[in-house]
Amino acid sequence: MMKNDFTYILKETLFxxxxxxxxxxxCKLSSEMLxxxxxxxQLDRDSIFTKVERKTIKFILSCLEYHASWRSLESDGKYNYVPNIEEFALLLRRIKNRENLLPYPVTGNWSDKITLLEQEFNNESVSHELDLYSSIESKIKTKCYNDWLQISNLDFIQPLRTFINDNMSQTTEKLDFxxxxxxxxxxxxxxxxxAVYTGFVSNKWVGFDNIQDNSYTNSRINYYKLHGSLDWARMYDGTIVKSGNNSDENIEIKPFLIFGHGVKxxxxxxxxxxLEEFRKSLIKKNYFIVVGYSFFDPHINNLFFNELSLHQEKIMFIINPKITENISVKNKDTGEYFExxxxxxxxxxxxxxxxVNYLENIQKNPFYSENSEFNIKKISSDSFEYIPLKSDEFLSNLKSILVLIGKIKNERVEQIKIFE
Incomplete structure (x- = not known):
């Protein structure tokens, strides 16, 4: 494939x-965070959480283990569900708002346990600015996240830098991540x-409306962080900034990020x-390369699946070896299942x-979204390819994957012509 062919494929690709x-x-996976x-x-000393907070965390963990086991049993052994930090956040929020939405499986006499924990928290010797559940959430976001997302190695990104230098030096095209x-x-x-533009100019959020203006950025990657970032903060006047150069007294929320899935x-x-930029890009692009995502967010899935169902020429490439650990593929002979x-x-x-069945099972499950009956349940097997690579392996093979996309594109064009 020539460089101009790469340019065309990249222009049509969303990462x-x-x-x-x-x-x-x-950085830790969501299951490792949990x-x-x-x-x-389990720490008795030197813990960021109080004694009652630790008891509450154990209670929520027991609920998640119960529900994960129940979902695994309901699938008749087809899937092995493991709780993760997003599910912890979701259940934490549902317990906090239980007067409006009673969480499952927190029912029966377990609700008494919740009340007792809240009373213990209020009676602790130290004073609390936040309620029990908001306090736990705040400590996770402000303290745990910094530990979980510590960077110890960036060498695996080098193939991406090499690819950009070798194939994009003569073009103004940018990668959309x-x-x-x-x-x-x-x-x-x-x-x-x-080289990475995240919507900030001079540490202040301006968005992506003017990214074609080179006075804003000479970046090679437009990076859309749908759930916010460790270094974002919202000021009391509503301004969104990079938090490093601002005094805490002017900051309302830091870090400014979405914790967990569910209600967005x-x-x-x-x-x-x-999110609107994401939706517009899905409409504009033909190839979706999805790396390291396990599809446990039905809100995001619906946007992907809707676009794939409307346009048969569009293809999603799922790059993730973890998915095969949850389904029966892992027990099959490699030659039988892969080419x-x-x-x-x-x-x-x-x-x-x-x-297909794995994704449908997620979309149908009411645990992940309150209105699961509205989720798009089916995805055609023709609308995606599954590649069991880790992210470092993906970046090392990016050029080969783009060549593969080009060949599959040509095959699709021929198939559509035949049916027409």
């Missing part, structure tokens, strides 16, 4: 990343080149604007039903 993308940098919360709940991650991996990896605060800027194209191992067409 989307989940927690698995940042794993090689040393494991760390469990360890912190959307992410649910709050870490600073891409920003740190490209800080010397100032998309009507609040800049999250509303970022090799352009030196890339992909799931055979006749085996894609495993992924």
């Amino acid at each position: 989307f990343t989940g927690a698995g993308f940042s794993k090689p940098a040393g 494991e760390d919360i469990e360890k912190r709940s 959307f992410t649910l991650n709050n870490d600073l991996v891409l920003e740190e990896a490209f800080k010397d080149e100032n 605060i998309y009507t609040v800027e800049p999250f509303f604007n970022l 090799e194209r352009e030196s890339i191992k992909i799931l055979k067409k006749e085996k894609k039903s495993e992924i």
Whole structure:
């Protein structure tokens, strides 16, 4: 494939990343974050959480374990569900707002346990500015997240830098990266080149409406952080800033990020604007490369699946070895389930039903969204390819994957012509 062919494919491609993308940098996966919360709940000394907060965390963890086991049993052994930090956040929020929405499985005499924990918290010797559940959430966001998202290695990003230098030096095209991650991996990896634009100019949020204006940025990557970032803050006047150069007394929320899935605060800027940019990009692009995302957010899934269902020429490439750990593919012979194209191992067409059923099961589950009956349940096996690569392996094979996209594109064009 020539460089101009790469340029065309890149212009038609949207990159989307989940927690698995940042794993090689040393950042924790969402399941690992939950494991760390469990360890912190067992500390008797030097814990950021009070004694009652630790008891509450253990209670919520027991609820999550119950529900994960129930979902796994309901699938008749097809799927192995493991709780994660997003589910912890979701249940924490539902318990806090239980007068309006009673969470499952927190029913029966368990509700008495919640009341007792709240009473204990209010009776602790130390005074509390926040309620029990808001206090736990605040400590997770302000203290745990910094530990969980510590960067220890950025070498795995080098193939992306090399690809940009080798294939994009003669073009003004930019890579469009959307992410649910709050870490600073891409920003740190490209800080010397100032190659990543996140919507900020002079540390103040201006958005992406004028990104074609080179006076704003000479970046090579437009990076849309749908759930905010560790270094974002909202001031009392509503201004969104990079938090490093501002005094805490002027900051209302820091870090300014969405914790967990479920009910999204998309009507609040800049999250509303970022989601709209995501929706517009899905409409504009033909190829969606999804890296390190496990599809446990039905709100995001609906946007992907809706666009794929409306346009048969669009294709999603799922890059994530973890998904096969949750379905029966992991127990199958590699040769039976996968084939090799352009030196890339992909799931055979006749085996894609495993992924289809897995995604449908998530979309139907009321635990992930209050109105699960409205979620898009089905995704055609023709609308995606599954590639079981880790993110560092993906970046090392990016050129081969783009070649594969080009060949699959040509095959789709021929198929559409035949049916027409």
